Amino acid sequence: MKFQSTDDYVATDDLTIAVNAAVTLERPLLVKGEPGTGKTELARQVSQSLGLRMIEWNVKSTTRAQQGLYEYDAVSRLRDSQLGEERVHDVKNYIRKGKLWQAFEAGEKVVLLIDEVDKADIEFPNDLLQELDKMEFFVYETGETISARHRPIVIITSNNEKELPDAFLRRCFFHYIRFPDPETLRKIVEVHHPGIKDALLTTALTQFYEIREQAGLKKKPSTSEVLDWLKLLLAEDMTAADLKSSGTNALPKLHGALLKNEQDVHLFERLAFMARSGR
Template sequence: MKRPNGTYNGSSGYIVSDELRNSVNIAIALQKPLLIKGEPGTGKTMLAQSIAESLGMELIIWNIKSTTKAQEGLYVYDTVQRLYDSQFGDQDVSDIKRYIKMGKLGEAFLAPSPVVLLIDEIDKADLEFPNDLLWELDQMSFYIPETKETIRTKHRPIVIITSNAEKELPDAFLRRCIFHYIEFPNAEAMEKILAVHHPNLERKLLEQAMDSFYMLRSLHNIQKRPSTSELIDWLQALVIGGISPNRIKKELPFLGVLLKKNEDLDLILQQLAGKSQSRNAMSRYR
């Protein structure tokens, strides 16, 4: 089995911090899965794409849902198709191999060149799910009883796993991973990220929008704090709407793009209304 070689240095469409880049390279060198956690919208899923792009590898994505079973990632034995063929088709059904379909993990193992395997949102699945994959991820091989075959990797894939921390992952699983928590980017890093998405943004507009954004994030009574992707969308909306930078802080236009919860929206609108009322009152007093 060959080690995937090469080191990850980030790619053009994705800003990576030094810490994260280190973690990726450690995981590649130690041949362990890299477990990524972080607030929604910090680019956990994008990381795998960036690694694949930077190292020139194919990316295989396994999206986990609450009903996903570990077995599906390995292979599925399509007994129904085989039965159908035996009754109505003129196919040869004695070859079981034809009815074994590889899952995403199996696909990654059998790929002719090294690949990046992204197991996205592993915490969505059942509590036992990660434990069911321990052996396969450790040994990078599994056995198919129906055909008495063992599937082994030719090239060890780079495994990236993301989690939103909806469930604690089992300790045995964690012990085998390299872990990295993506921090929410500070203003400086955020500017770099925004420059990738909106290269020709007016300076003043950017500053005003960022100020308002971090102000909203710093409020304690907000239930769902806006994230990077929402800020990017908001900037888009501000540009398309042709909003003048001076109005941004005062009016927070298109607030619904940033805040997705009714309670949060109401709260901010109330505060805004309160401010403008007191301002009106002040001017009347004068």
């Protein structure tokens, strides 16, 4: 069971090695990187490449670790008892299975994605240590222990918004997805936009990397944003000459796909003004 690049996803050699190492060690794969570099998509592609079903747990700021195991609806049970419902006698009717429970009870090996773990409270990762390590947990309401029938491939993503606990990191295999170099980005673009003209792609990527490297930029555009930008350029039937007509340091064509806040837009407007004034 080896992961490799798919028709829809270009995986670098170090990323491929990281995924397969985590699978071999049966450790969660912790993937970090700037937003838009394909961390979430990686889990989907691992699922596709290995022919496994994926269970996705999207973490929010209000998410608690317990929700991944199960939730007991005591309010509904109290209401049903007042109404004389028969189902009230079986507590299992009031237990909602979480994503970890679903992955543990699956009849086959699955990919479990825990997406954006750093969004939750700092205690969230620590609260999952035992379950991810031993692949089991105890249900107090029923007195049963839920153990994984088949150990899932666990992929955990983080945007590096906060530090994760050392005890949690020790249990993971770690990989940082670096922003792709121009050659790798070309391959990614060709997967999503096959047949794009070389002159347009070369000019667009040159402008894109110049934008990313601009000093003072608050938010660097990501892989997903350059793909959106190229989609718009193709839809508008733009050429390399059209892009070059923007001029040095001017706002790029359809810049709203790349620059996502007014501070960065103003930065490029000032640069364009200074470039014109210097002529």
